[in-house]
Amino acid sequence: MNEQDARAAVHAAIGQVAPDVDTEDLVETSRLRQDLELDSLDFLRLIETISQATGVDVPERDYTQVSTVKGLVEYVAAHG
Template sequence: MKHAEALDIVKESISHVIPDADFTALGPDDPFRDALEMDSMDLLSFVETLSERTGIRIDDEDTPQLTTLSASTDFLVARSR
């Protein structure tokens, strides 16, 4: 998986959970949980959606790596190899 494809999947997965997410105000390293006011259930839904869309297994201990657009994208790229 290429970086651009992974970023699109991350954004689509966030939009699935937070339909009105504004990515224009979100930098690549900004924690999206704070910026988009995601609660713990939103984050769980995001992780589940991300896993379903990619087919990549995401364990509980992986969740701290999925806090920013860039970190989530890097995670997907690394796991898809």
């Protein structure tokens, strides 16, 4: 999967899990849990939504790599 497709999938998943987040103005360096205010359950739903949409499974050991919007986009692009 290329980075553009991965970005679209991540933005769509964030919009689905956190509809109050404006995905049009997402900053790539935004931290998912702190800046976007996703709690633990929201974060897990985001990971599950990404997995269902892209087929990319993010194991718990890789959660630190996907802690930002950019990190998640890059992870999905690299593994999708």
